[in-house]
Amino acid sequence: MSTPMSMRGSIHESSDRSSRSTGAALATPSTSTVTDQPTGQATGDRHTPGSGRRRAPAERNGRGEGGVLVYLAALVVVALTLGPVLYAVLGGFRTNAQLAADPAGLPDPWVLDNYRRVITGSTFWTYALNSVAIAVITTVVTVVAGLMAAYPLARYQFRWREPLFMVFVVGLLFPATVAIIPLFILVTRDLSLGNTWWGVALPQAAFALPMTIVILRPFLMAIPREMEEAAIMDGASRLQFFWRVLLPLSAPGAITVGVLAFVGSWNAYLLPLLLLRGEMKTLPLGVADFSSQYSSDTAGVFAFTTLAMIPALIFFLAMQKRIVNGLQGAVKG
Amino acid sequence: MTSLSVPPRGATTQPTGRTARPVGGGRDWRMAGEILLFTAPALTIFGLFVVWPILRAVQFSLYRWKGFGPLVDFVGLQNYVAVLTNEVFRGAVGHNLFIVVASILIQLPLGLGIALLLNRRIRGRGLLRTIIFVPYVLAEVIAGVVWFQLLQPGRGVVETLLGTVGLDGPYQGFLGTPELAMPTLMVVLTWKYVGLAVLLFLAGLQGVPDELTEAAQIDGATWWQIQRRVTIPLLGPTIRTWAFLSMIGSLQLFDMVWILTGGGPANATTTMATFLVNEGTKRQNYGIAAAASVVLFVIALTMAVLYQRFVLRRDTSDADVLRGVR
Numbered sequence: 001m002s003t004p005m006s007m008r009g010s011i012h013e014s015s016d017r018s019s020r021s022t023g024a025a026l027a028t029p030s031t032s033t034v035t036d037q038p039t040g041q042a043t044g045d046r047h048t049p050g051s052g053r054r055r056a057p058a059e060r061n062g063r064g065e066g067g068v069l070v071y072l073a074a075l076v077v078v079a080l081t082l083g084p085v086l087y088a089v090l091g092g093f094r095t096n097a098q099l100a101a102d103p104a105g106l107p108d109p110w111v112l113d114n115y116r117r118v119i120t121g122s123t124f125w126t127y128a129l130n131s132v133a134i135a136v137i138t139t140v141v142t143v144v145a146g147l148m149a150a151y152p153l154a155r156y157q158f159r160w161r162e163p164l165f166m167v168f169v170v171g172l173l174f175p176a177t178v179a180i181i182p183l184f185i186l187v188t189r190d191l192s193l194g195n196t197w198w199g200v201a202l203p204q205a206a207f208a209l210p211m212t213i214v215i216l217r218p219f220l221m222a223i224p225r226e227m228e229e230a231a232i233m234d235g236a237s238r239l240q241f242f243w244r245v246l247l248p249l250s251a252p253g254a255i256t257v258g259v260l261a262f263v264g265s266w267n268a269y270l271l272p273l274l275l276l277r278g279e280m281k282t283l284p285l286g287v288a289d290f291s292s293q294y295s296s297d298t299a300g301v302f303a304f305t306t307l308a309m310i311p312a313l314i315f316f317l318a319m320q321k322r323i324v325n326g327l328q329g330a331v332k333g
Numbered sequence: 334m335t336s337l338s339v340p341p342r343g344a345t346t347q348p349t350g351r352t353a354r355p356v357g358g359g360r361d362w363r364m365a366g367e368i369l370l371f372t373a374p375a376l377t378i379f380g381l382f383v384v385w386p387i388l389r390a391v392q393f394s395l396y397r398w399k400g401f402g403p404l405v406d407f408v409g410l411q412n413y414v415a416v417l418t419n420e421v422f423r424g425a426v427g428h429n430l431f432i433v434v435a436s437i438l439i440q441l442p443l444g445l446g447i448a449l450l451l452n453r454r455i456r457g458r459g460l461l462r463t464i465i466f467v468p469y470v471l472a473e474v475i476a477g478v479v480w481f482q483l484l485q486p487g488r489g490v491v492e493t494l495l496g497t498v499g500l501d502g503p504y505q506g507f508l509g510t511p512e513l514a515m516p517t518l519m520v521v522l523t524w525k526y527v528g529l530a531v532l533l534f535l536a537g538l539q540g541v542p543d544e545l546t547e548a549a550q551i552d553g554a555t556w557w558q559i560q561r562r563v564t565i566p567l568l569g570p571t572i573r574t575w576a577f578l579s580m581i582g583s584l585q586l587f588d589m590v591w592i593l594t595g596g597g598p599a600n601a602t603t604t605m606a607t608f609l610v611n612e613g614t615k616r617q618n619y620g621i622a623a624a625a626s627v628v629l630f631v632i633a634l635t636m637a638v639l640y641q642r643f644v645l646r647r648d649t650s651d652a653d654v655l656r657g658v659r
Binding site (some may be wrong): 067104153173178 | 379497
């Protein structure tokens with residue numbers, strides 16, 4: 001594509017803007033979750049003499065007669081949000097008899113047996129291993145293929161650049177459900193990958209790619225042209241520039257899309273449901289199976305479900321900070 | 334060609350060489366090779382597992398096919414007629430549209446309210462923001478299984494708690510009574526997804542300049558007036574983006590329904606996705622399932638295009654991302 005200078009400038013600006021908005025849209029869950037960093041920082045930075053006066057009314061609003069109501073409302077929100085999750089966690093520590101006698105009670109006495117049965121049984125670990133393997137393969141394939149594709153789409157000028165990008169953007173709108181039956185046939189019959197890790201991971205990576213490329217392209221675009229010129233002056237080729245400069249600088253973006261791909265794969269249900277059987281099942285399938293097979297063993301279901309929740313929650317909490325730092329870091333320039 | 338390159342031969346029309354058109358010469362072949370090399374993995378995977386199956390879905394939709402043997406029984410648009418005249422499927426379309434509208438009507442005010450609440454300077458705000466996101470991080474299936482247990486007729490904790498305030502649960506349970514199944518599903522979906530709205534809105538709120546609320550405060554506006562006249566209007570783009578994501582998600586809804594009700598009772602909660610999975614995997618009606626999936630796709634695409642045209646258009650940044658779908 002041959003675009004006049006001025007137009008190119010505007011393309012860059014606009015994609016820069018879109019980067020911020022996509023970044024905001026997708027990454028902010030985490031951004032705002034961890035800490036109140038942005039707000040906190042902003043207010044911290046601006047503690048100019050005048051700001052004391054400005055803050056006062058706001059604080060009075062927060063603490064004054066409205067204060068109690070605000071905290072009460074927050075408490076209700078927390079209770080409604082965490083209630084079901086905590087009930088499941090605690091339910092795992094009760095017996096079915098306890099649950100039947102007083103469904104709303106606390107464990108009395110606390111019973112470890114449900115959790116022990118799940119942990120010492122082999123099914124949970126088999127399913128967990130499958131989940132991990134499939135999620136890791138999905139993530140690696142998504143990030144590697146996504147970064148590679150985003151590079152020319154961000155920094156090369158060629159006629160098919162925008163149309164090619166649009167192919168992926170339109171891909172955002174394809175629900176995986178639409179393709180599920182042909183996908184099932186393709187994977188099981190044509191590729192003989194039914195009931196394998198790769199058979200699930202590759203389609204999941206394929207459906208994660210549009211989002212990945214849409215997020216990564218602005219990241220790569222935002223890296224200053226001057227750096228590229230400097231690298232060339234020093235005798236680097238485009239490929240060397242990609243390896244030595246672009247990859248390290250886009251690491252924060254890669255982590256973000258990696259987390260999205262991982263969580264998406266970890267939580268996936270429909271595709272694994274169709275493709276995986278027996279020993280190859282993932283945790284969500286295991287949870288659903290356990291729930292329908294032992295529907296009367298509510299305490300057991302709660303224990304199994306709780307243990308299946310933990311990895312995703314830990315992973316999410318662990319990655320939050322890195323995503324935030326990543327998004328607030330290098331790209332802004 | 335990128336700005337990496339010195340002006341190649343023949344690029345005289347471009348004064349700087351930065352935007353030089355790729356014209357002839359070995360360098361351009363090399364660049365084409367690089368482009369191909371870099372995009373090949375993504376294009377292969379995307380083509381094989383996304384584009385190809387979708388094209389196949391369109392093809393299947395024109396045949397009567399039970400999943401075995403060659404694809405020979407061409408029936409034209411008959412599957413589409415069958416799907417579009419099917420009461421269950423039409424009900425499913427209605428349910429999906431209801432979920433689209435109800436999700437926005439319920440989660441928008443709720444999410445906005447919680448976001449404004451959490452935007453105030455209260456203690457433990459960071460923790461609160463993490464907590465509100467917990468349901469969203471859980472797999473839909475896992476959340477669904479928990480809710481299924483909570484809603485068990487007769488012995489679930491929800492009915493027990495209602496009992497303590499003197500209310501009787503419905504005889505067949507919340508999920509087993511046709512009139513209650515959909516409202517119950519909406520409650521669970523709200524629980525699961527309101528966190529996403531809250532966090533997007535909180536992010537949007539960080540973009541509202543302090544100076545504006547400050548100025549309004551100096552002019553004597555109350556907290557509520559500031560929110561209504563200044564903050565919420567400035568959240569417009571965020572709200573519109575969220576509504577778009579919510580809409581697409583509502584149209585594709587599968588996991589939660591499959592776990593909670595399986596589409597029942599009496600098809601009261603069937604969605605397009607549960608319909609097509611049911612037809613395809615349980616009844617082996619691949620042609621019907623494929624036609625249903627094409628209809629689902631056309632509905633999703635139409636809504637996306639209309640939304641982009643009439644709503645998102647105002648927000649340049651969003652338009653950029655969705656430019657191709659116009």
